[in-house]
Amino acid sequence: MPTYNLTINGEQKSVEALEDMPLLWVIRDLLDLKGTKFGCGQALCGACTVHLDGTAIRSCSLPISEVGNAQITTIEGLSENGGHPLQQAWVEHIVPQCGYCQTGQIMNAASLLQSNPNPSEEEIEQSMAGNLCRCGTYNRIKTAIQSAAKNL
Amino acid sequence: MFPKLPFLKKNPKDQSQVFIPSRRDFLKLSTLATGGFVLGVNFQCSGPKGELLTFAPNAYISISSDNQVTLVAHRSEMGTGIRTSLPQIMADELGADWSSIKIIQAEGDEEKYGNQNTDGSFSVRMFYEPMRKAGATARTMLIAAASSKWGVDPKECDTQQGKVIHSVSGKEIPFGDLVESLQNASLPAPESIQLREFSNYQLIGKDVPIYDLKDITQGKAVFGADVNLPDMKIAVVLRGPVIGAKVVSFSDEKALAVPGVEQVVKISGPSFPPGLDKALEGVAVIASNTWSAIKGREALEVSWDLGENQNYNSEAQLAEMVKSTSQNGKVRRERGNFAQAKSSAARIIERTYEAPFYAHATLEPPAAIAHVKSDGSCEVWSPSQHPQWAREAIASALDIDVSLVKVNVTLLGGGFGRKSKPDFVVEAVLLSKAAQAPVRVQWTREDDLHFDFYHSHSAQRIIASLDSSNALSGWNHHTVFPAIGSTGSKDELHPSDGEMGLGCVDFPFDVPNIRIESHESTGHVRVGWLRSVSNIHHAFAMHCMLDELAEARGMDPIEHALSLLGEDREITFQSEMVGGEYGNYGEPIDAYPWNTGRMKAVIREVAEKSNWKQSKANGKIMGFAAHKSFLTYVACVVSLEKDSSGKLRVEDVYYTVDCGIAVNTDRVRSQFEGGSQFAHSLATTSAITFENGVAQQHNFDSYKIIRMPEAPRNIHVHIMESMEKPTGVGEPPVPPYIPALANAMYQANGKRIYKLPFQI
Secondary structure, three states: OOEEEEEEOOEEEEEEOOOOOEHHHHHHHHOOOOOOOOOOOOOOOOOOEEEEOOEEEEHHHOEHHHOOOOEEEOHHHHOOOOOOHHHHHHHHOOOOOOOOOHHHHHHHHHHHHHHOOOOOHHHHHHHOOOOOOOOOOHHHHHHHHHHHHHHO | OOOOOOOOOOOOEOOEEEEOOOHHHHHHOOOOOOOOEEEEEEEOEEOOOOOEEEOOEEEEEEEOOOOOEEEEEOOOOOOOOHHHHHHHHHHHHHOOOHHHOEEEEOOOOHHHHOOOOOOOOOHHHHHHHHHHHHHHHHHHHHHHHHHHHHOOOHHHEEEEOOEEEEOOOOOEEEHHHHHHHHOOOOOOOHHHOOOOOHHHOOOOOEOOOOOOHHHHHOOOOOEHHHOOOOOOEEEEEEEOOOOOOEEEEEEOHHHHOOOOEEEEEEEOOOOOOOOOOOOOOEEEEEEOOHHHHHHHHHHOEEEEEOHHHOOOOHHHHHHHHHHHOOOOOEEEEEEOOHHHHHHOOOEEEEEEEEEOEEOOOOOOOOEEEEEEOOOOOEEEEEOOOOHHHHHHHHHHHHOOOHHHEEEEEOEOOOOOOHHHOOHHHHHHHHHHHHHOOOEEEEOOHHHHHHOOOEEOOEEEEEEEEEOOOOOEEEEEEEEEOOOHHHHOOOOOOOOOHHHHOOOOOOOOOOOOEEEEEEOOOOOOOOEOOOOOOOHHHHHHHHHHHHHHHHHHOOOOHHHHHHHHHOOOOEEOOHHHEOOOOOOHHHOOOOOOOEEHHHHHHHHHHHHHHOOHHHHHHOOOEEEEEEEEEOOEEEEEEEEEEEOOOOOEEEEEEEEEEEOOOOOEHHHHHHHHHHHHHHHHHHHHOOOEOEEOOEEOOOOOOOOOOOOHHHOOOEEEEEEOOOOOOOOOOOOOOHHHHHHHHHHHHHHHHOOOOOEOOOOO
16 A cells, blocks of 8 residues: 655654545544544535645545645644634534534634635535534524624 | 333332442452542432342542542533533532533443433433532532541531532532542431532523543544554445345455555344344455555455345335225224214315435444453453443454453444444454454444435324314324334234334324324335434324314414414323323433423414514514424424525524523523534435335435535524423434424425425
8 A cells, every 4th residue: 555644733644545546534543533423425414524734624525645745633622622613613602412513513614714714604514514513503603703803 | 232222111210329349349340540539429220110129339529639530421422511510510519610620421331320321302301410419429428528637517518619618617628639538438218418509509490511622622632533552453344235135246356455454354134124133245355555455345246146135226115015004994082072073174184205224424433442352351442322332242243251351442423323223243253262362343334325224214194083062083193114023023014013102192282182192114225213213204294294284273273283282281191191100201201291382382382482472573584393303392383485596495593492400501592502403414415215125325425414505594592490300302302393494394385295305
């Protein structure tokens, strides 16, 4: 199996993996970072969202061979001790119910605010449409993003 | 093992007693390694006939000399907030410092912890009083120790923020400093324990953030698939495409050629019926990582005997079911004489309603980790709603004593009833045994949608008669759907009493002639319980029909419901039940009566909160329904708006809820916010169908759940002030939302809705 050198959360890691192994399983199985979740395997639910050079991608559908030199950021690397304004807003508005989708939601929202620091309600809805929440926390997610945008 | 449906069984009567564990007991409580002072709660529960069901320690409070208060959560956390709410009750009575509290999740052991079946919206209902008593007993003992130390009257002392305080002198002492003097303290008499006045609570009745909040936002919270053991293998299973299929032969050659794949193992499962706690027949690929296992599975070559369901077509069965409802069924409840009401009616309105199969689609697909050890014991980590059932199913599958099985409960990435069933945990232990190593079995989304315990599809017919004065003189409700029992037995052709009691025989309206009938249908797939269970389809039919009747009678739907509920009174259905019982969610009807006054109060409140009359007069598109389920009274108004392109969206949802005392008000609201969104998916986007016995939906592109742009824009939840006994809120938000939305749709476009899902 080929060896890949990755930069993840600012650290250099070397892994041996099948070239079509999705980044999700590299992160979860080979690097033992469990904050990134498996939900669908088809880029349909967003639970596996991480950043590649600061942009949200679905790690379940990106083969390791296509990562190249890009910087990978997972929820574990988003901030020190949950200090990102979105994480704080999530806490302030008690967003999660079961919590399973929330790391993907936060990573997707962080990428949104990076490119659009003051999104309208409609822009938030459209940007977050790829992230499913089965418990139904969409309203609080939206409120938390709006509140974090104010504090950026 | 036959289904353990919470609503089929009488709930055990609580006779809990607080106790001090013996040294021997204490040593057994390995999770509580904090030392110091420990209190247990004995759930001395008696069954319906007074027999002793359990006599064992259940929930524990421990206080260490360094002031750490540790509470045990024994119910599973799947998003309702129960892991916070029950400890919150204990902590409030105790007077603990909530900000420094530690919560430990109990392993699955009902002898030790009592009922852990986290289902049926009954955690708070069942454990509110025991948790209060436990906290109050610990407080009483701490105060006794402090007051004796100070030589003051215990009545002048109270606890607050983890300290005992003497109100007269202002002296205070942290709990930890009293631990030593409590080592030999004796337990106060139960009758001497004073619970706090409700007005003095600091946590109960308040918005308390969930315990795992920060861990969740940082990706540190541990769900089912997140546990990692040394040398753990990963397995995925190729299950028979049709339920009941058996493996004829298979070739593992190509699968074993995939790098990372280590072993291919056949799992033997039952033919039809499949049962609720057995693994399905399949071939498992065990690998060093998940991706290799998935690829190995794709390379498997299996020849199947598809069995008796290979021609099953759900649309065809549904059409048959609709037809059957025009026949005479099995009468389940009878009042007056419906036939006479019908024959003398001035007008008869007859409607049929259809609803599809639904999958739970928890965002975390089933996953479990098992380690069957060389000494024959077994340890499991699983996102289980019912860890004791998992434990028993494991013991049975491995043919070992249940005492050799330890089930650790992780957080659940959604449950909704799916994760009560231990089939996936059984798979993990069988595979760990075969691999002689720890194994995580990982379900993919396709596995989850193809092999769920679905909510049954259903057909209903309601025939209503109006007399010459335009009064509703008769109500005849026919219902048919493959019963949950059909998953375990081919003899279960009718819905059980439990299922009939969920929004069908408990028709609460004051109609002189009522006849409720069920019809036969057969099971062909695995069915189970989904958030609010049969209430989903029953409430849809009942409240859509009532809306239509209100119109036929020239009445406002809310005025109509209030008038049909009649005088404020308590209803019992028992005398009108035919050949069965009304279950009342496992509770005696005298302890939890069906109170029309409480229902009318939530209806009046929702009319006010939604500004119903005025808004309708101003042309707002609004629909209404009110439905009691799981002993909680809920009224719901849904308001739609059209955007500039003419597209409809739910702009506002108004809920009023009477759940008695609301323990964690924020989590009550969040359950309603989420419940409406869950119900919106059931109403508008989701359906499972079967062709040739195979589910036709495979992932979130074909089994759709709503996304943020489709979600109701504003959800307003009003919790009625109440000192009634608390009741659950996990399921009650779902049933009234669907008919309220359907009734609003009628206002929008003049078309009545008779079939789920519908487009908005």
